[in-house]
Amino acid sequence: MKKLILILIDGMGDHVSHKLGYLKALELAQKGVKFTLESELPSLSRPLYETILTGKLPIESGITNNRIDRMSKEESIFSLGKKSGIKTAAVAYHWIHELYNGPFNPEQDIEVENSEKNINYGRFYWEDSYPDSHLFSLTNKIVKDKKPEFILLHTMNVDDAGHKYGGLSKEYEDVVYKLNYYLSHYLPIWQEAGYEVVITSDHGMDINGNHGGDSKLExxxxxxxxxxxxxxxxxxxxxxxxxxxxxxxxxKIN
Known part of the structure; x- marks a missing residue:
């Protein structure tokens, strides 16, 4: 059975993806391929987490806005992994816990280790400005200590900067540039440990720091x-x- 790390960079539009020079280097070395996708609608985070992790359109899943905080009713990578007997993990925003493990209590659920849950090993945060650097380090520790077959790493700093300064701002681009270091440092470690790596974003960001609509930037x-x-x-x-x-x-799970 293969092992996989899915990296979800929240709010990073394709228009700034060329700032990730390390990933471009892998493409040029024929060690990776890149696609440009069009997010489903509405181009909002919680509905698109569900699309990415279950394959369902927001209008199919019923998760059509960010305020719907019930648990997902669909089969996700996490639930299928659990049924297949693999260990699952996530270092992610608390909405991921709400979707796939149930109601989130910050006093109890900041750390999760429970083989009965869809996400067996979780480290969850609730501040959009929580440093991406910490998330990569936490992910690396789970990889070393727990050795899950599937782990989701979900970062929020790009999205946070986009909302504050806009999707065409220097501040937004600067946060994307910072990801180069974390990716170039940790990806070789994880690949050496036998993990495949997939990277994407849920939605983009328009010039005014908004998303949810049908524009190219979003x-x-x-x-x-x-x-x-x-x-x-x-x-x-x-x-x-x-x-x-x-x-x-x-x-290799059904």
């Missing part, structure tokens, strides 16, 4: 598949709904 997002498996997808047409299927193919 909807176009990048999607990378790294490593040798990327050659299997070079000439494949991919939509945001296909990410769940691709992750399950990599993990």
């Amino acid at each position: 909807r176009e997002v990048p999607f990378w598949i790294l490593g040798d498996i990327s050659k299997n997808y070079e000439n494949v047409k991919i939509t945001q709904r296909d990410i769940k299927k691709i992750c399950c193919e990599i993990l």
Whole structure:
């Protein structure tokens, strides 16, 4: 059985994806492929977490806005992983806990270790400004200590900067540039440990720091598949709904 890390960079539009020079270097070395996807609608975070992790459109899942805080009713990568007997993990915003593990209590659920949950090992945060650097370090510790077959790393600093300064601002770009260091440092470690890596975003960000609509800035997002498996997808047409299927193919779970 394969191992996979899915990195979800919240709020990063495709228009700034070229700032990630390390990923471009992997593409040029034929160690990865990149796609530009169009997010589903509405281009909002919680509905699109559900699309990415379950393959369902927001109007199908019923998660159509950010204020719907019930648990998902769909089969996700986490629930399928649990049924297949693999260990799952997430270092993610608390909305991920609400969708796939249930109601979130910050006093109790900041750390989760429970084999009965869809997400067996979780480290959850609730401040959008919680440092991406800490999230990569926490992910690395879970990888070393728990060795899950599937782990979601979900960062929020790009989205936070976009809302504060706009999707075409220097501040927004600066946070994307910072990700270069974390990716170039940790990806080789995780790949050496046997993990495949997939990277994407849920939605983009317009000039005024908004998303939810149908503009190019709000909807176009990048999607990378790294490593040798990327050659299997070079000439494949991919939509945001296909990410769940691709992750399950990599993990070899039904």
